[in-house]
Amino acid sequence: ETGVTQTPRHLVMGMTNKKSLKCEQHLGHNAMYWYKQSAKKPLELMFVYNFKEQTENNSVPSRFSPECPNSSHLFLHLHTLQPEDSALYLCASSQTGEKLFFGEGSRLTVL
Amino acid sequence: KNEVEQSPQNLTAQEGEFITINCSYSVGISALHWLQQHPGGGIVSLFMLSSGKKKHGRLIATINIQEKHSSLHITASHPRDSAVYICAATDKLIFGTGTRLQVFP
Numbered sequence A: 001e002t003g004v005t006q007t008p009r010h011l012v013m014g015m016t017n018k019k020s021l022k023c024e025q026h027l028g029h030n031a032m033y034w035y036k037q038s039a040k041k042p043l044e045l046m047f048v049y050n051f052k053e054q055t056e057n058n059s060v061p062s063r064f065s066p067e068c069p070n071s072s073h074l075f076l077h078l079h080t081l082q083p084e085d086s087a088l089y090l091c092a093s094s095q096t097g098e099k100l101f102f103g104e105g106s107r108l109t110v111l
Numbered sequence B: 001k002n003e004v005e006q007s008p009q010n011l012t013a014q015e016g017e018f019i020t021i022n023c024s025y026s027v028g029i030s031a032l033h034w035l036q037q038h039p040g041g042g043i044v045s046l047f048m049l050s051s052g053k054k055k056h057g058r059l060i061a062t063i064n065i066q067e068k069h070s071s072l073h074i075t076a077s078h079p080r081d082s083a084v085y086i087c088a089a090t091d092k093l094i095f096g097t098g099t100r101l102q103v104f105p
Helices: none
Strands: A004-007 A010-013 A018-025 A031-037 A044-050 A053-057 A064-070 A073-079 A087-094 A106-110 B004-007 B010-014 B019-025 B032-037 B043-049 B052-056 B059-064 B069-074 B083-089 B099-104
Touching: A004 A087, A010 A018, A018 A031, A018 A087, A031 A073, A044 A064, A044 A073, A053 A064, B004 B083, B010 B019, B019 B032, B019 B083, B019 B099, B032 B069, B043 B052, B043 B059, B043 B069, B069 B083
Parallel strands: A010 A106, B010 B099
Antiparallel strands: A004 A018, A018 A073, A031 A044, A031 A087, A044 A053, A064 A073, A087 A106, B004 B019, B019 B069, B032 B043, B032 B083, B052 B059, B059 B069, B083 B099
């Protein structure tokens, strides 16, 4: 138990669906992150939020839309995804500049 | 060429062996993370270090900022150490491709 909870753990969606991934941390951290892990590829940073403000958008397509309503919650809204977007999506949190704490990940399959 | 390179990509060992995983990076960083990912995806942060050496149980991490190189050592390896080990360079959080370690009894 890392203190970072992601839901759902598994998601299957069609290309026309709209769904959201949720991440929650109760560690008092001020930074939250979304990462993508595709098969046979390194982890890729997608978005960073510091104190609810987006500070990094790593050239992510607009079909991925993050939302950080408060410092404990982070969402990734998904719409009109492609099959190549199928991957493990990992959320992490930290105090800025300190160790990362990861969630278990949400495994997404786009049909 | 990746800005963060790890070697070896795959590593097998007998229980009890001393293991070293290497990470070289070409970007300027203030610190480096070592992460452990078990089958199923869960990731645990092992170390974050900016200089010298850190030790936690049987794990030791070292970094040489001038040489842009870090190593993760596992002493007295055990089958439960089997996982993918990933280094990540701050501040842009660029990840290496990982080293898959299997320790056999």
